[in-house]
Amino acid sequence: MTPAQLADSVLAAVRAARASGDLVVDDAAVPGQTKVERPKNREHGDYATNIAMQLAKPAGRPPGEVAEAIAKHLATTPGVSRVDVAGPGFLNITLDAAAQGEIAAQVVTAGATYGRSDALAGQRVNLEFISANPTGPLHLGHTRWAAVGDAMGRVIEAAGATVAREFYINDRGIQMDRFGASLAAAATGEPVPEDGYQGAYIGDLAAEVVKEHPDYVDLPEPQRMEAFRDAGYALQLAQQKAVLDGFRTHFDVWASERAMHDSGAVDRGLAKLREQGHVFDADGAVWLRTTDFGDDKDRVLVKADGALTYFASDTAYYLDKRARGFDVCIYLLGADHHGYVNRLRTVASCAGDDPDFNIQVLIGQLVKILKDGEEVKLSKRAGDIVTLEEFVEEVGVDAGRYTLCRYPVDSPLTLDIAEMTLQKAENPVFYVQYAHARISSVIRNAADLGLVATLDGFDAGLLEHEREGDLLGKLAEFSRVVASAAELREPHRVARFLEELAGTYHRFYDGCRVLPMGDEAVTDLNRARLLLCAATRQVLANGLDLLGVSAPERM
RNA sequence: CCCCCUGUAGCUCAGCUGGACAGAGCGGCGGACUUCUAAUCCGCGGGUCGCAGGUUCAAGUCCUGCCAGGGGGACCA
Numbered sequence: 001m002t003p004a005q006l007a008d009s010v011l012a013a014v015r016a017a018r019a020s021g022d023l024v025v026d027d028a029a030v031p032g033q034t035k036v037e038r039p040k041n042r043e044h045g046d047y048a049t050n051i052a053m054q055l056a057k058p059a060g061r062p063p064g065e066v067a068e069a070i071a072k073h074l075a076t077t078p079g080v081s082r083v084d085v086a087g088p089g090f091l092n093i094t095l096d097a098a099a100q101g102e103i104a105a106q107v108v109t110a111g112a113t114y115g116r117s118d119a120l121a122g123q124r125v126n127l128e129f130i131s132a133n134p135t136g137p138l139h140l141g142h143t144r145w146a147a148v149g150d151a152m153g154r155v156i157e158a159a160g161a162t163v164a165r166e167f168y169i170n171d172r173g174i175q176m177d178r179f180g181a182s183l184a185a186a187a188t189g190e191p192v193p194e195d196g197y198q199g200a201y202i203g204d205l206a207a208e209v210v211k212e213h214p215d216y217v218d219l220p221e222p223q224r225m226e227a228f229r230d231a232g233y234a235l236q237l238a239q240q241k242a243v244l245d246g247f248r249t250h251f252d253v254w255a256s257e258r259a260m261h262d263s264g265a266v267d268r269g270l271a272k273l274r275e276q277g278h279v280f281d282a283d284g285a286v287w288l289r290t291t292d293f294g295d296d297k298d299r300v301l302v303k304a305d306g307a308l309t310y311f312a313s314d315t316a317y318y319l320d321k322r323a324r325g326f327d328v329c330i331y332l333l334g335a336d337h338h339g340y341v342n343r344l345r346t347v348a349s350c351a352g353d354d355p356d357f358n359i360q361v362l363i364g365q366l367v368k369i370l371k372d373g374e375e376v377k378l379s380k381r382a383g384d385i386v387t388l389e390e391f392v393e394e395v396g397v398d399a400g401r402y403t404l405c406r407y408p409v410d411s412p413l414t415l416d417i418a419e420m421t422l423q424k425a426e427n428p429v430f431y432v433q434y435a436h437a438r439i440s441s442v443i444r445n446a447a448d449l450g451l452v453a454t455l456d457g458f459d460a461g462l463l464e465h466e467r468e469g470d471l472l473g474k475l476a477e478f479s480r481v482v483a484s485a486a487e488l489r490e491p492h493r494v495a496r497f498l499e500e501l502a503g504t505y506h507r508f509y510d511g512c513r514v515l516p517m518g519d520e521a522v523t524d525l526n527r528a529r530l531l532l533c534a535a536t537r538q539v540l541a542n543g544l545d546l547l548g549v550s551a552p553e554r555m
Numbered sequence: 556c557c558c559c560c561u562g563u564a565g566c567u568c569a570g571c572u573g574g575a576c577a578g579a580g581c582g583g584c585g586g587a588c589u590u591c592u593a594a595u596c597c598g599c600g601g602g603u604c605g606c607a608g609g610u611u612c613a614a615g616u617c618c619u620g621c622c623a624g625g626g627g628g629a630c631c632a
Binding site for chain 2: 037038039040041044048050053056057062063086087088089090133170173174175178283285287296299300301302303304305307309310311334335336337338339341342363365366368406407408410411412413414415416426427428430431433434435437438440441442444445446477480481484487488492493496497499500503506507509510511513514515516517518533554555
């Protein structure tokens with residue numbers, strides 16, 4: 001029996017209590033849905049519900065009495081062995097071992113699809129993240145969004161939505177010109193402009209451009225800057241793609257700002273906003289009246305000199321996403337873009353959308369990094385950066401992705417490079433992966449004995465040991481963890497769950513011998529435990545896959 | 556001046572969208588391998604959940620006000 005099924009049984013018991021007259025309460029007070037929780041304390045049964053405390057007030061009776069009324073009917077549910085009323089009015093439910101053990105069979109039957117749900121079915125989600133300027137290598141900040149964004153996409157897909165991962169390339173504007181000028185200067189041995197890019201990579205990139213196009217050096221300005229700009233852009237973008245590929249982060253759409261302007265999407269977007277009646281002209285500029293929706297000031301779309309602002313691009317880009325058929329546009333931005341949130345929301349409002357549904361801007365806090373006990377300041381302009389590439393070289397893809405994914409994005413993160421490399425073995429990712437490898441080893445050894453985990457003759461009722469119950473309970477939680485991780489856009493919940501599951505397995509392994517010792521005969525209990533192992537390995541593998549982390553068979 | 560994020564054990568952080576005595580890892584101390592991977596397990600110490608009010612049967616969790624740290628305000632990118 002799954003927690004969801006048990007929760008339905010709780011509601012059924014409430015209905016039965018009302019039908020029999022044991023419980024008198026207004027129909028409107030009974031929730032349409034409820035959930036059961038795993039109590040922290042094992043003495044409180046396998047599951048607990050607080051439904052009686054919720055109904056106490058509308059029923060006008062003490063929680064304890066309401067609980068007793070419901071318990072009487074819940075106790076008759078097949079698979080439920082005991083119902084106790086405890087504390088201020090909790091219903092503590094204990095399941096038959098067989099009803100609980102059934103979970104293992106369900107996991108093995110569902111295989112790689114266990115944990116998937118239809119919680120977000122039908123939604124078309126556009127997930128934009130990283131969106132770095134193509135003027136330099138991806139750095140540590142981008143690395144966090146690469147790991148979290150990719151995992152978030154996988155988690156949301158597992159909840160039944162369709163997801164397009166999108167990378168927005170800011171490939172036009174003053175920054176690009178400065179990038180081009182910096183490359184041209186480096187190629188000709190001139191000093192890099194003060195407002196240009198200073199990193200050592202600029203010299204390398206310039207040399208690469210010159211190698212391919214020796215004639216660029218002799219071009220007159222501004223053609224020389226433009227030639228270096230565009231050639232450097234192509235090289236840098238290719239480098240970013242290659243590095244992300246190595247980090248197992250893949251995008252469905254690479255959206256070019258320049259292409260969007262050329263395609264007329266910007267003009268179409270502005271026209272649509274005019275239709276909605278929120279555009280006006282003043283002081284020679286074109287404005288969007290975002291104050292209609294709570295912004296503290298109106299925003300300029302087209303400057304007095306006729307140039308489009310970045311806000312115009314961002315606005316048009318959002319409208320373009322919607323025109324391409326996406327219901328929900330998720331933005332994963334760094335804390336330094338916090339000022340965008342309200343503006344983007346008002347754009348949605350101006351376009352006639354629901355800013356609480358169609359657009360969702362997630363602000364991630366910055367990553368600090370300690371090296372030799374000191375904070376490394378990140379500044380792309382000064383060239384003082386830790387790149388994604390360097391980060392992966394130091395800690396590896398699995399450890400890097402996992403470490404960045406196991407924290408909520410709205411908490412600032414401090415990582416110590418030395419600790420991450422020296423304490424590799426203590427990293428939680430190895431703890432989880434080790435559980436997977438350990439189970440794989442047990443299953444290999446079982447195969448040597450001619451034992452294969454199978455549903456034939458699986459007797460769930462034999463799994464009576466406390467640690468077996470703990471493990472089964474954990475396995476049952478996975479579906480809800482994935483669904484809530486998707487709904488809340490918090491993939492770190494999957495990582496934390498995996499750590500708990502791995503710990504629960506290690507304790508089970510410690511307390512419950514799976515395979516027969518020596519020349520003992522194979523029992524049904526051996527078979528049942530082997531199936532439990534197979535189910536656990538499946539959930540570990542499914543969870544690690546959601547984070548883009550490998551599930552090794554051996555370590 | 557205004558807005559956002561954070562404040563939980565010595566350190567790094569969880570806390571299941573309000574529940575029953577506040578958790579994990581690391582660090583410290585002490586135990587457990589003659590048979591399934593000891594990258595594991597078990598035990599011991601360690602916290603006025605920033606402060607003060609409020610809502611509730613119930614607050615680390617929700618509301619208000621302070622305090623501290625970080626980030627941000629533009630016809631910048």
